[in-house]
Amino acid sequence: MIKPLSEALAERGYDTLTAVQQAVTAPELHAADLLVSAQTGSGKTVGFGLAIAPTLLDDSERLDRAETPLALVVAPTRELAFQVMRELGWLYAKAGARVVSCVGGMDMRDERRALERGAHIVVGTPGRLRDHIQRGSLDMTGLRAIVLDEADEMLDLGFREDLEFMLGEAPAERRTLMFSATVPPAIATLAKQYQREAVRVTTTTGGSQHADITYQAMQVAQADAENAIINVLRFHEAQNAIVFANTRMAVSRLTARFANRGFAVVSLSGELSQTERTHALQAMRDGRARVCVATDVAARGIDLPNLDLVIHADLPSNPETLLHRSGRTGRAGRKGVSALIVPPKSAKKAQRLLKTAKINAEWMSAPSADDVLRRDEERLLSDPVWSEEISEEQRAFAAQLVDRYDAERIAAAYLAFYRSRHSAPEELSAADLPAAPKERQAFGPSTWFTLSVGRADGAEPRWLLPLLCRAGGLDKTSIGAIRVQPKETYVEIAQANAADLIAALGPDGEIEDGVILRQMDRAPDIKPSRPAERRGGKPGADKPRRIMPHSAGPKRKPKEAGKPSRAGSDTKEATYARKSGRPSAKPGAGRFDATEGTKRKPRKPEAKAFRGGGDEPPRRKKR
Missing domain, CATH: 3.40.50.300 (P-loop containing nucleotide triphosphate hydrolases)
Structure with missing residues (x-):
């Protein structure tokens, strides 16, 4: 590790590096593009700061005078950008690095002046960085490394176009490091398009999520x-x-x-x-x-x-x-x-x-x-104040309290004073609390039976379950799967209760009303149900429906002249007359306007003659 950075880590109390920091600082990855997935809070910021150090410093221990940026770090939010800026600030302080931020919501003129004075590392949000690039205030010609921090979040927030613009404007020979908690397909596509044979680094496997x-x-x-x-x-x-x-x-x-x-x-x-x-x-x-x-x-x-x-x-x-x-x-x-x-x-x-x-x-x-x-009382009894040395002023006041009140009164007053500084807790309802969801357990050893009723007889699990419980003296936990078929039903019974059920029904196996139960030699071969069965369709819904092509359907007979289309149907004029109460029109006397309820006259031939370029249009009468 480069000396200035190792000294900065030692001053911060870093005895050992985290898993992601060790992975990205491996010597064989010093010049490689990286696609890193690591959990939130695993030390990614210091990790990519260490990863780009060989690219920025080469073989020296200090950076030259700040001119055009050497590294660009892109973060999804202002707060994260400021956090990254602080972390890289102390990490590269001994190396003489100048870190500048460019984030939305801040004065752009101040940022432009800071960039003009020179910077080694620029940290910012996608929108503001793109704005600086387009305005010419952020020069990317000397860029050696780009880091996308929380890349998945930036895509979720809709910054894909901004990221593609910046990656397209950066020099082709730069390193590109993408850090993300997860690697969805969108991140993989972005990496494939803008990285050169990126090395995949994963530190999220091999342990539980957020073990602390x-x-x-x-x-x-x-x-x-x-x-x-x-x-x-x-x-x-x-x-x-x-x-x-x-x-x-x-x-x-x-x-x-x-x-x-x-x-x-x-x-x-x-x-x-x-x-x-x-x-x-x-x-x-x-x-x-x-x-x-x-x-x-x-x-x-x-x-x-x-x-x-x-x-x-x-x-x-x-x-x-x-x-x-x-x-x-x-x-x-x-x-x-x-x-x-x-x-x-x-x-x-x-x-x-x-x-x-x-x-x-x-x-x-x-x-x-x-x-x-009760938790308040535990905190009170374990408070460090009990082991602190008592001052003379405190001792004198304590003597006054002891002279005036007994120990029980003093302790009760102290407890009341302690509780008065905190919000009172709420009384919660104890009724109707949901039971904790439980994973479905395996049913265990079982014996299969067949019932003589099926879907055609209206059989349903909701009435078969209590029927079996009553007839065999069983608990519902002793009954497993119930598979209703068209003409019979398969029932799974716990092996420990199968003998009791057979004994309770007797040799004929009749449960009630002619429903017969028989033991099976092996588990039934149940075929996947059709959609109608899964929806709980009616008996016979499992039969295939015949679908006729349009050409094979029955032909309509041509309508006879003067005959209604169907028995009892009205003509348009008769329907209007029946609904409006007005007399129906006579044949050939024009047609009715449904909006006005009055008879509209046919268009006059003069209008047609005028459209063709002939006589003048007829003048309308003034009302």
């Missing part, structure tokens, strides 16, 4: 969703927490609710200006705020230190968003909690998200008011 994050799926009643979020915030009392919602309206509502309950809260949504966003994030970093309510797009790329808790007030739309949200915590070896608020109607969606993302979450109830109060 504890996932919790909290079941709540529908009306208690927001109350549960308040209790989760109170239960953990995290130094920094972020609550994700799907809409701006939900962000505004939750922010107002939390502020009314005494939480130090800020919000992030698309309706905020860049100045407001910057102030909100700074409040989180310096401790003036502890809860941030945000939408997915507004929170992309932000890195909050000491973020210990992520709450999904609304479930994300896909597993990738779930991982991106949760990746805000559990960074750099710190532990974090990702809590999903799951009302009854969202239980199946939550299970699908967790399964697709390959996450093992703990299904649990949200903290109750008693749980929060």
